Amino acid sequence: MFDYVNEVKKTRDGYNRLALLYDLDDVLWLGSKQYSRKKLIKETNLPDSGLVLDLTTGTGRNAGLLARWVKNGTVVGIDISRNVLKVHRFRNDRYKNLHRV
Numbered sequence: 001m002f003d004y005v006n007e008v009k010k011t012r013d014g015y016n017r018l019a020l021l022y023d024l025d026d027v028l029w030l031g032s033k034q035y036s037r038k039k040l041i042k043e044t045n046l047p048d049s050g051l052v053l054d055l056t057t058g059t060g061r062n063a064g065l066l067a068r069w070v071k072n073g074t075v076v077g078i079d080i081s082r083n084v085l086k087v088h089r090f091r092n093d094r095y096k097n098l099h100r101v
Contacts, residue, residue, distance in 0.1 A: 012080045015058075019083035022059050034061070041065050049073040056080075057100065060088030067095035076101060 015022070026033050041062075046052065049072035054063045057077030066075045078101045079085050085100050092098050 008080070015079075015081035016083040019059070019081060019087050022084060022087070023061065026061070037062055037065055041069055046070060047073075051076070054078065057085075057088060059084050060092045060098075060100075063088065063098055063100075064092040064095060067092065067098040070097065073097060074099065 046066075046069055048070060050070065051073060052066050052070050052075045054066060054075060054077040057063050057079045058081075060077060063075055063077040075095070075098045077085075077088060077098065079088070088100055
């Protein structure tokens with residue numbers, strides 16, 4: 001039988017170890033990934049209010065953009081790794097409509 005608890009622990013521990021290095025690939029892409037994120041959010045036609053759930057939010061690259069877009073709403077970012085959420089908090093602390101779990 002598959003041991004889900006152990007697999008979740010291994011996944012969480014891996015992301016906890018790599019949290020500070022997680023976004024290095026954005027540097028290699030010279031900003032094109034951030035451009036693509038902005039374009040995708042714009043094309044979703046999200047209203048500027050309401051509730052947005054960002055599952056596996058990671059270091060908050062998408063969540064910060066969503067918080068800017070949904071000015072009169074709330075964005076909730078959920079992730080399994082406490083360390084990536086620390087990076088997320090540092091990166092997006094200025095958005096009062098963005099919460100991390």
